[in-house]
Amino acid sequence: MKNDVLQLGGVTFTNRLFTGTGKFAANALIPQMLAASGSQMITVALRRIDATAQSENILAFIPKNVTLLPNTSGARTAEQAVRIARIAREAGCGDFIKIEVITDMKYLMPDNWETLKATEILAKEGFIVLPYVLPDLPLAKRLESAGAAAVMPLGAPIGSNRGLETRPLLELLIENCRVPVVVDAGIGRPSQAAAAMEMGADAVLVNTAIATAKDPVAMGRAFDQAVKAGRAAYLAELADQSDLARASSPLTGFLDE
Amino acid sequence: MSFFYLVEQYREFDFQQFFAQVTDAAILRSLAQEKPDVVDFLNLLSPKAAGHLEAMAHKAQQLTVQYFGRTIQLFIPLYISNHCSNQCAYCGFNHKNDILRRKLSLAEIEEEARAIARTGMQHVLFLTGEAPHLTPMEYLEEAAECLKHHFASVAIEVYPLEVEEYRRLQQAGVDGMTLFQETYDQEVYRRVHRAGRKMDYHWRLDAPERAIQGGMRLVNLGPLLGLAEPRSEIFFTGLHARYLDDKYLEAEVAVSLPRFNAAEGDFRPDYLVDDKTFVQFMTALRIFLPRAGLTISTRESAAFRDRIMTLGATRYSAGSSTGVGGYAEMRVGQTPQFEITDERSVAEVAAAIVARGYQPVYKDWDAIV
Numbered sequence: 001m002k003n004d005v006l007q008l009g010g011v012t013f014t015n016r017l018f019t020g021t022g023k024f025a026a027n028a029l030i031p032q033m034l035a036a037s038g039s040q041m042i043t044v045a046l047r048r049i050d051a052t053a054q055s056e057n058i059l060a061f062i063p064k065n066v067t068l069l070p071n072t073s074g075a076r077t078a079e080q081a082v083r084i085a086r087i088a089r090e091a092g093c094g095d096f097i098k099i100e101v102i103t104d105m106k107y108l109m110p111d112n113w114e115t116l117k118a119t120e121i122l123a124k125e126g127f128i129v130l131p132y133v134l135p136d137l138p139l140a141k142r143l144e145s146a147g148a149a150a151v152m153p154l155g156a157p158i159g160s161n162r163g164l165e166t167r168p169l170l171e172l173l174i175e176n177c178r179v180p181v182v183v184d185a186g187i188g189r190p191s192q193a194a195a196a197m198e199m200g201a202d203a204v205l206v207n208t209a210i211a212t213a214k215d216p217v218a219m220g221r222a223f224d225q226a227v228k229a230g231r232a233a234y235l236a237e238l239a240d241q242s243d244l245a246r247a248s249s250p251l252t253g254f255l256d257e
Numbered sequence: 258m259s260f261f262y263l264v265e266q267y268r269e270f271d272f273q274q275f276f277a278q279v280t281d282a283a284i285l286r287s288l289a290q291e292k293p294d295v296v297d298f299l300n301l302l303s304p305k306a307a308g309h310l311e312a313m314a315h316k317a318q319q320l321t322v323q324y325f326g327r328t329i330q331l332f333i334p335l336y337i338s339n340h341c342s343n344q345c346a347y348c349g350f351n352h353k354n355d356i357l358r359r360k361l362s363l364a365e366i367e368e369e370a371r372a373i374a375r376t377g378m379q380h381v382l383f384l385t386g387e388a389p390h391l392t393p394m395e396y397l398e399e400a401a402e403c404l405k406h407h408f409a410s411v412a413i414e415v416y417p418l419e420v421e422e423y424r425r426l427q428q429a430g431v432d433g434m435t436l437f438q439e440t441y442d443q444e445v446y447r448r449v450h451r452a453g454r455k456m457d458y459h460w461r462l463d464a465p466e467r468a469i470q471g472g473m474r475l476v477n478l479g480p481l482l483g484l485a486e487p488r489s490e491i492f493f494t495g496l497h498a499r500y501l502d503d504k505y506l507e508a509e510v511a512v513s514l515p516r517f518n519a520a521e522g523d524f525r526p527d528y529l530v531d532d533k534t535f536v537q538f539m540t541a542l543r544i545f546l547p548r549a550g551l552t553i554s555t556r557e558s559a560a561f562r563d564r565i566m567t568l569g570a571t572r573y574s575a576g577s578s579t580g581v582g583g584y585a586e587m588r589v590g591q592t593p594q595f596e597i598t599d600e601r602s603v604a605e606v607a608a609a610i611v612a613r614g615y616q617p618v619y620k621d622w623d624a625i626v
Contacts, residue, residue: 022326023322024328025326025327025614026616027616047621047622048620050619050620074622084623104506104507105502105509106503159324161323208323211326212326212327
């Protein structure tokens with residue numbers, strides 16, 4: 001476990017819980033949550049960043065040792081996502097970018113097609129691209145070829161807290177992708193985060209479940225523990241499941257005595 | 258198909274008869290639905306559901322926190338003209354009212370924008386009366402372009418436009434559109450809208466849909482509570498929102514529930530909505546439309562706004578002036594379109610939001626997209 005690190009875009013992460021800045025009752029909770037959860041990567045919507053001095057700038061609440069993952073929330077086309085990414089980089093938010101292209105405000109489903117187009121362009125420009133997508137294996141392979149640093153498939157619709165509804169599709173991605181797979185969106189409970197990590201996900205991104213908990217700091221800590229437990233179980237190689245009971249003292253054991 | 262088709266389906270529907278047969282069991286069943294349908298919505302709007310207000314409030318709060326977090330998005334209205342050729346019986350800008358009429362010049366809009374921007378506000382909603390000969394498209398476009406330089410989000414509350422006109426404004430930097438039907442009751446609509454283009458019920462009813470077709474990201478609907486029987490008005494408002502939400506996946510839909518307030522003139526509304534019923538309407542709308550924005554203006558008092566913040570609201574106007582201009586300099590003799598009762602500054606409203614354990618959000622959009 002000691003050397004179990006996640007490499008993304010040249011940065012080494014020892015913590016596999018990624019978090020978000022949305023929906024908090026106060027921005028002041030963000031650094032506390034980060035400290036409690038140990039999260040080393042946090043996403044922030046560029047559209048939420050207010051550079052004017054009057055209201056508080058959300059970036060001021062993110063400690064320097066936490067990697068900023070600006071996202072393109074609000075973009076409806078690849079072109080808009082590209083524009084937002086460039087603005088984020090110019091604004092000093094670094095080279096990481098989570099591509100989020102959503103054309104459907106009802107279910108908030110990512111538009112895989114536009115996301116792929118944006119990934120192709122931004123990876124060429126040297127961004128560390130983390131595309132948020134529906135779990136679709138052929139698409140994930142195309143994203144890899146286009147230079148994505150990771151793929152971020154959803155477990156369930158954003159903010160739905162419904163868990164790993166896309167599990168069979170996530171498994172295909174985890175088994176077949178060369179780049180890290182980060183399960184993003186839909187994780188509503190620490191047990192679901194643990195389940196994603198047990199499956200072999202490289203990390204999870206959790207925002208709503210932490211930010212809207214009554215105690216976001218304690219919930220951040222709980223998610224950290226769940227992610228660590230799930231990762232440890234994955235590395236320890238879970239015993240196979242079986243529909244039949246297997247007694248720890250087998251009935252026929254005496255025959256070998 | 259226009260939303261009018263759905264309105265017509267309820268032409269013979271007897272709301273009072275329906276409400277009279279609603280049982281507690283039906284209300285509890287509706288409250289437990291994951292995806293409430295129109296019958297559930299009606300059950301929650303019934304007088305009987307007032308007995309379940311606490312449970313409705315809990316559900317509304319839980320849904321709002323899930324979808325929006327503990328946040329309130331702030332915006333500020335800017336009236337750029339009060340010229341109006343309509344004669345709306347209830348409105349301070351009624352053509353017949355002998356009030357000082359004016360329209361801000363571009364330089365004045367610029368001046369107002371600078372004054373508003375100093376409060377930290379990033380989302381602005383600019384408004385006019387309905388006088389296209391005095392405030393034509395070109396004027397609206399110029400106003401939008403001017404405001405875009407000062408704000409992250411610019412929205413309009415102007416007279417209904419054609420799809421192509423909405424598109425022109427969208428290209429000028431406008432991303433949201435607010436328009437209240439005032440009343441969905443065609444008979445009442447005819448009675449209170451006595452002259453002008455606004456007499457055309459259909460033209461107004463379909464405007465939010467045209468705005469979406471013209472590329473507006475957000476449309477905000479609403480009835481003016483007090484003109485017609487309020488429970489059915491809220492029902493049609495919710496239905497209208499859901500119709501747009503279902504038909505246009507790309508659109509964000511929000512609703513307002515302005516209730517009657519004294520304005521210039523002697524209009525007395527036929528119906529009054531008390532606080533308890535208002536909260537019932539608000540929570541029923543939230544349960545029926547979990548992802549919809551819910552806008553509460555400064556028509557409501559400071560004390561009431563502070564209370565209902567946690568029950569489903571997502572958007573608050575603040576620091577509002579409802580006369581033309583009014584931010585850059587005090588203009589004496591200005592008649593407001595309606596009286597505001599929450600007269601606190603932006604900073605005071607923001608502080609009240611923080612005091613309730615919520616985050617005031619100044620910026621949630623960016624004109625770069």
